[in-house]
Amino acid sequence: MTGLVVTNVGKKLGGSPVLSGINLEIASGELVVCVGPSGSGKSTLLRIIAGLEIPDTGAIWMGGRDVTKRSPEKRNVAMVFQSYALYPHLSVEENMAFPLRAKGIPSAERKQMIAETASMLGLRELLKRKPAALSGGQRQRVAMGRCLVRNPCLFLMDEPLSNLDAFLRMQVRMEIKSLQRRLGTTMVYVTHDQSEAMTIADRIAVMETGQIIQLASPQDLYRSPVNRFVAGFIGTPA
Numbered sequence: 001m002t003g004l005v006v007t008n009v010g011k012k013l014g015g016s017p018v019l020s021g022i023n024l025e026i027a028s029g030e031l032v033v034c035v036g037p038s039g040s041g042k043s044t045l046l047r048i049i050a051g052l053e054i055p056d057t058g059a060i061w062m063g064g065r066d067v068t069k070r071s072p073e074k075r076n077v078a079m080v081f082q083s084y085a086l087y088p089h090l091s092v093e094e095n096m097a098f099p100l101r102a103k104g105i106p107s108a109e110r111k112q113m114i115a116e117t118a119s120m121l122g123l124r125e126l127l128k129r130k131p132a133a134l135s136g137g138q139r140q141r142v143a144m145g146r147c148l149v150r151n152p153c154l155f156l157m158d159e160p161l162s163n164l165d166a167f168l169r170m171q172v173r174m175e176i177k178s179l180q181r182r183l184g185t186t187m188v189y190v191t192h193d194q195s196e197a198m199t200i201a202d203r204i205a206v207m208e209t210g211q212i213i214q215l216a217s218p219q220d221l222y223r224s225p226v227n228r229f230v231a232g233f234i235g236t237p238a
């Protein structure tokens with residue numbers, strides 16, 4: 001079954017084209033990384049997939065259904081932003097309970113779902129702590145936990161590691177990859193960091209000025225970039 005299909009998506013913002021002719025097909029359980037310079041349209045594409053923006057042209061399909069006009073709540077999509085905000089006055093457990101409460105899931109079931117997600121992310125010992133008593137990496141894990149606990153079909157991440165230092169970034173990106181493998185989650189992951197893209201992606205979509213100029217596995221991108229821009233961006237030796 002196909003996870004996500006994006007067909008011919010175009011979008012103008014403030015009168016200028018931000019995305020044009022975006023086509024993307026992501027298999028269920030696949031991790032696709034969108035990489036490209038600042039302003040190339042990565043966040044806008046993710047927001048359109050999440051339903052936070054409506055495209056001017058084209059369509060978004062999930063699990064074989066056209067969801068282009070569906071509200072974000074009805075898409076079963078979870079999104080982690082660069083500036084993930086945890087509720088500072090709530091414990092880790094209460095932060096994770098938040099989206100489940102919103103869905104009206106009863107307390108006993110909530111506890112069970114939170115316990116499972118917390119042990120998966122190594123957060124079991126931290127459930128009673130407030131965000132201020134956590135490290136940056138732990139906070140990031142809680143933000144992921146809060147998304148994962150809802151068991152989304154599709155997981156979207158927009159530069160989730162950019163607030164972490166270099167060492168933590170390496171560690172957390174490997175955790176994200178292994179979690180994604182283990183759960184078989186379909187994921188679109190945005191970054192402007194090519195080494196991050198090369199390490200975690202099943203396939204990479206290289207974006208420039210609102211278009212996907214190459215979509216390929218890390219190996220294929222490295223071996224046969226379509227042009228100088230891709231070669232330069234991926235760091236292929238000249």
Ligand code: ADP
Pocket residue numbers: 013014018036037038039040041042043044045
């Ligand atoms: P990226 O995430 O790759 O840095 P964005 O999707 O955030 O790129 O932005 C792509 C382009 O769209 C940029 O040129 C940006 O200035 C423009 N843009 C984004 N949001 C808006 C908006 N609400 N109104 C006008 N222009 C916007």
Ligand code: MG
Pocket residue numbers: 042043044
């Ligand atoms: Mg962005």
